[in-house]
Amino acid sequence: MGSIYVQFGELVKALAAIEATTQRTTMVKLLVSLFKKASPEEVGKIVYFILGDLRPPWEGVELGVAEKLCLRAVSKATGAAVSELEALYKKTGDVGEAARRALAASKRPGLLAFGSQKPLEVSEVYDTLLKVARATGEGAQDMKVALLSSLFARATPEEGKYIARFVVGKLRLGIADMTIIEALSDAYGVNKEALEKAYHVYPDLGRLAKHVAEGKPLDEIRITPGVPVLPMLAQRLSSASEILAKLGGSAICEYKYDGERAQIHLTPGGVKIFSRRLEDITHAYPDVVKAVKEAVSAKEAILEGEIVAVDPDTGDMLPFQELMHRKRKHDVATAVELYPTVLYLFDVLYVDGEDLTEEPLIYRRVRLSEIVCETDKVSIAKWRIFDNAEAVDVFFHESVSMGTEGLICKSPSSIYEMGARGWNWIKYKRDYRSEMIDTVDLVVVGAFHGRGKRAGLYGAFLLAAYDPSTDMFYTVCKVGSGFTDADLKKMYEILQPFKIPHRHPRVVSKMEADVWFVPQVVIEVIGAEITLSPLHTCCLGAVRPGVGLAVRFPRFTGRYRSDKSPEQATTVAEMLELYKRQKKVVQPE
Numbered sequence: 001m002g003s004i005y006v007q008f009g010e011l012v013k014a015l016a017a018i019e020a021t022t023q024r025t026t027m028v029k030l031l032v033s034l035f036k037k038a039s040p041e042e043v044g045k046i047v048y049f050i051l052g053d054l055r056p057p058w059e060g061v062e063l064g065v066a067e068k069l070c071l072r073a074v075s076k077a078t079g080a081a082v083s084e085l086e087a088l089y090k091k092t093g094d095v096g097e098a099a100r101r102a103l104a105a106s107k108r109p110g111l112l113a114f115g116s117q118k119p120l121e122v123s124e125v126y127d128t129l130l131k132v133a134r135a136t137g138e139g140a141q142d143m144k145v146a147l148l149s150s151l152f153a154r155a156t157p158e159e160g161k162y163i164a165r166f167v168v169g170k171l172r173l174g175i176a177d178m179t180i181i182e183a184l185s186d187a188y189g190v191n192k193e194a195l196e197k198a199y200h201v202y203p204d205l206g207r208l209a210k211h212v213a214e215g216k217p218l219d220e221i222r223i224t225p226g227v228p229v230l231p232m233l234a235q236r237l238s239s240a241s242e243i244l245a246k247l248g249g250s251a252i253c254e255y256k257y258d259g260e261r262a263q264i265h266l267t268p269g270g271v272k273i274f275s276r277r278l279e280d281i282t283h284a285y286p287d288v289v290k291a292v293k294e295a296v297s298a299k300e301a302i303l304e305g306e307i308v309a310v311d312p313d314t315g316d317m318l319p320f321q322e323l324m325h326r327k328r329k330h331d332v333a334t335a336v337e338l339y340p341t342v343l344y345l346f347d348v349l350y351v352d353g354e355d356l357t358e359e360p361l362i363y364r365r366v367r368l369s370e371i372v373c374e375t376d377k378v379s380i381a382k383w384r385i386f387d388n389a390e391a392v393d394v395f396f397h398e399s400v401s402m403g404t405e406g407l408i409c410k411s412p413s414s415i416y417e418m419g420a421r422g423w424n425w426i427k428y429k430r431d432y433r434s435e436m437i438d439t440v441d442l443v444v445v446g447a448f449h450g451r452g453k454r455a456g457l458y459g460a461f462l463l464a465a466y467d468p469s470t471d472m473f474y475t476v477c478k479v480g481s482g483f484t485d486a487d488l489k490k491m492y493e494i495l496q497p498f499k500i501p502h503r504h505p506r507v508v509s510k511m512e513a514d515v516w517f518v519p520q521v522v523i524e525v526i527g528a529e530i531t532l533s534p535l536h537t538c539c540l541g542a543v544r545p546g547v548g549l550a551v552r553f554p555r556f557t558g559r560y561r562s563d564k565s566p567e568q569a570t571t572v573a574e575m576l577e578l579y580k581r582q583k584k585v586v587q588p589e
Helices: 008-020 024-037 040-051 067-078 082-092 095-105 122-134 140-154 157-167 177-188 192-201 205-213 240-246 286-295 320-327 332-338 361-371 389-401 485-498 572-584
Strands: 233-237 251-255 260-267 270-274 301-309 341-351 378-380 383-386 407-410 421-428 440-449 458-467 472-479 515-517 522-526 529-533 548-552 555-560
Touching (some): 008 024, 008 040, 008 157, 024 040, 024 177, 040 122, 040 177, 040 205, 067 095, 095 157, 122 157, 177 192, 192 205, 233 572, 240 421, 251 361, 251 389, 260 286, 286 332, 301 320, 320 332, 341 361, 389 407, 440 472, 440 572, 458 485, 458 522, 529 572, 548 572
Parallel strands (some): 341 378, 472 548
Antiparallel strands (some): 251 383, 260 270, 260 301, 301 341, 440 515, 522 555, 529 548
16 A cells, blocks of 8 residues: 655656666556555556646646746746746756756745755645646636746756646656556556456546556446547458458458548537547537437447548548648637538447447447438448458449548457457558558657758658557658658657657667657658568568568658557558568559
8 A cells, every 4th residue: 555645756756767768667667666655546646647647638638838838937936037947948948957957046945955845745746737727717827827836836956847847748758558557557466458458448547547556346447428448440451352361251341431530429418529549629520519419319329430521512522631620729610611521430339328349340330320310411331241352342442432541341240349459350451562552650759860951850750660569669661751841840840849868668779860759749651662671670570580671762641640649550560461462462464
């Protein structure tokens, strides 16, 4: 049993040690030690802080504090001029380091460094930050500054560093959810697989940590309308006959729409729409909310579908990029008018108290058709059952001709495996001939300094594929082509919060990048082919001893996959399959 109160300084020491290590096993041990010291109430708060959040992502709780406001709070606590702090921040590039130096240099007698205050506790810091997030309306900025300055006034320089980083969203730890789960399993003697399954059903690690710390059984955690579950993911193949063989001879084949995957929760309180990253995107789709209320007869339901942009004049499907116009926070009504959408539903996980995730897909399809009355705004994804490869191919070409990406082929008897990427769902896109025709979504793990016109920015990026079995990222190419000047500037800006001083513990690389990042940003890439390479670690030794797989002549497509988490990027298994496919397919005459 942990202590009643954990001093914030203990958490900070652990964070500093985690930041300094390149070993994942060390990271887990540090977390286990920390969890064991804490009470159940504090374990949840510690987990949230480590992840850089105050609440789970779908609740959308944001501090609403930018660097300038944070530095104002540090100024108020230390007496240092804001201009002096801004210069320090500009010099170090780290708001946390600026705060640390200001606190270390302060001579104000109220500071803990001079021994007149009791140490900060984890709960005090967390609860104050939650108050900062919830301060709204007139005078909110002054309230936020006052609350933050009260924390900085009691913080040691090192504590202030991590408070400041947390506040501006640049904690830079990049600890994976699976690393937290492993540490919780070790700390509380809970079965790791059971813990992972509970997380898939209710992906709120703070709540889950408190639950296991209190010794409660994991089977109490069930699918809950209003709380998004981790989506089921697909593998990929490029031969209809192989797909049917993998799926036991028959498959439910459905159009693979080029839109935004959405998990839709209908409750008596209204409709919520979540992205595949579990973020609440309801604000962007008021038209979908209205359409779901009109089309779905259930009182409570969890549905899955694809939101697709359509041409307002022709009704033709538009590519995914067009949906990005719907992401703006202001003038949503205009975006709705200019970029209308259709929702194509393909699964139902829950209906009026009935958990359907353990039911076979064919049954879920029947239930979906029972509760959905199709309209011009809500349709059930077009699907057929086939046991013949030629028929699958005809349906595939029909799908592509309608403006889709191909098919998703699914086992009719498959249950809904939350968070899993198995062979029960298989993407059937295009043939992979001698060249790489299809794109891959890869994670930026490093960068190389630009030269000439690219001086002062990054000239190329080190990209990696994800391996769910090890929860690690393995490099697959270095890409510098396809980026416009605007792209390079944008990449520099979006990567800055994830910059770290060494290779991340979850990245396996033979190459030495100039700059390393927390694996977070996903981009789409295409290349000439997938080839063997001794320089990269993706599928190392899988084809030939000592060599991995790489994308040859990679090029950025211009598509930022902000809808995907790093763990939803292309996997090493998919890379191997793509490599095998391109070698097998016979060239057309």
